[in-house]
Every structure is written in structure tokens, then in C-alpha cells.
Amino acid sequence: MNMNKRLVAALVGAVAAPLIVVAGPAAIASAHGYVNSPASRQAQCAAGTVSCGDIKYEPQSVEGPKGLRSCNGGVARFAELNDNSKGWRAAPVGKSVTFNWTFTARHRTTNYEYYVGNTKVGDFSGNNQVPPATVKHTVNLGNRSGHVTVLAIWNIADTSNAFYSCIDLQVG
Template sequence: MRQKTKWYAAAVGLATTGALVLSSGGATGHGYTDLPISRQKLCQNGTVTNCGSIQWEPQSVEGPKGFPASGPADGQLCSAGNGQFNQLNSPTTPNGGAWPTTKVTGGQSYTFRWQFTARHSTSDFKYYVTKNGWNQNRALTRADLELTPFLTVPYSGQPPATLSHSGKLPTGKSGHHVILAVWTVADTANAFYACSDVTF
């Protein structure tokens, strides 16, 4: 009877391990930017309140990859097209105020940082910025962005839990802008999106 119990325990253990392996692959790789701080991180850390479910899962802003040719629809870029995170698309916070901004300086090197709650095989990281004169009174669209990324960081393999990389910020900017960061996953059809409000 003891041998049978051991085999049963081993089988349960293997089944559990298999379930964990399955749950840690596929589309469960998640991440967000905290330098410059993203809208989802501002909701998660309580700087901005009444954000809804994004406050518990800032890492889950996942949508189709291929931006700007494809990807989330205009007006849904900051939420990656996820209706449950629609608060991130609004030009104002859920409380009606302005999104807090990070001060940056055009032309200088800046260290961008991602936090990953589950790591995923990666193609690259790309960073886009709004055009001068962009419409700040509506949800972000492709027409508001310079569609050539100002920084592209190729990456092969799975990133560590925290990943930093540096690049030069665009010049000729002043005032409030949005940086759209896109983490492209290599082995799924998706990417992760993060909008950060900055002041040049």
C-alpha cells in the first residue's frame, strides 16, 4: 500500500509540475515600464486611483504585435486594445486630472527599464514619441505619433526580471508628450504596450 501511495504522490507531483510549466509559457509572459513610469504602473502604485483592474495587473497590457502597421486600434494604443484597461487610453486620469509626467531632456541618454512578472522570448523593444502639436485632448492615435521609433533595441532570448537599456531621447520636443513603449514577443502573435507621460 505504501508503494502505491508513493506512485500516486509522484503522479500528482508530475501533473502539478506539468500544469505549472504549461501556465508559465505561451502568452503568460508579462511586463511593463517603470522608467519612465507608465500609466499602468502609476495605477498599480496608487499614485493614480480608481483605475480598475489594471491596478492589480500592470503587466497585462498585451495586444497584437506588428505596430504601427498592425497592432491595437487607434484610440486603444495605451490599453493594447483591452477593454478592461480602457482607463489607460483616456487623456486624463480616472479622477479627471492630468497624468503625472516624468521630466526628461531631449537629446540626452535615458535609461528605460522594464519589469517582468513572467519572462518571454523577445524580438525587440521599440519606443515611439508623440509629434509636436499632437492632440492631447483625445486617446492616443497613430496620427499623434512619429511612427518611426526613436529607439529600437533588438533582443534575443528571455529577459531577466528587470531589464534596463539606454538610448538617446529625441530632440526638438518641449512640453507634454507620450512615449509608447512596445515589447515584441518572439514566439506569440502579441506584444506588450506601455504609455508614459513625459515633460521635455
């Protein structure tokens, strides 16, 4: 009888293992995206413009809980994105700038927010829709001039998370 139980257990395991492998990645897949133009800090890391750690391999992965105001989205291994002294290249722009998002995986979207410091300078609805592979928003920076860091946030509709990108600009 013990042999029969072992045989049944082995058969169940042999049938279940492939199903778990196939279903597993679909269950844990998540949205990913970042601002690639003007080059965000993680885009600069990926391009080798600035020397960085792990973020250079996955610029689309700065994901954290909604409501944060940090370049690294609260992800400790991407803390260097918060380092203002790292030599980030500031893109020259006028009073308005168009931000281009690139998505490597997409989720329904609540909205996109843009901040300079604690001031919201842009908010665009995602209409609870899955975005196309790229999305553009034009944001008016007002009377700001000189070096400005914009925090761009992609708020996901069907999770409690958001994606974060900081973009350094030289407003002229």
C-alpha cells in the first residue's frame, strides 16, 4: 500500500509541476515602465551615461507603493537614483517639456503625475485603460528656470503600486 501512495504522489507531482511552471510567471507578471525622453535617471544608467548599479539592467523596474515622492520608489537597491550629486545630465528644455514613457509590460492606468518638489505640475488621466507601448505628455513648468528635477509617476489602476522616474532638466 505504501508503494501505491508513493506512485500516486509521484504522478501528481509530475502532472502538477509543468502547470505550476506555466501558470507561475503569469501570476507574478507586473507592469513596468519609465520615462526614456528626456532621459530619466534610470534611462541614463541603462545607457551608461552615468555609472550605476543594478538599475542599469532594469530601468523599467522602479516600482513602489503609491504616494511616494522619491526617485527610487522606495526600492533600497535603487537608492542611487535619489543621489543628486551623482552627475545626472540635465536635458535643456523650454518652459514646456514632453515626457515620453516606454512600457515593457502594461497595466490599466489610473493616472500619470508630475512633480517639481512638492508641487504637482501635471496630472493626466489613464482612463483606467491599458496604455499603448509609449505615451507622451506635455507639461508646462511655469516660471521655473535653471536646474529642475521632475518626478514622474505612473499610477497603476489594478495594484497598490506606482512606477517612478526622476528627470533632470535645465530650463532655459
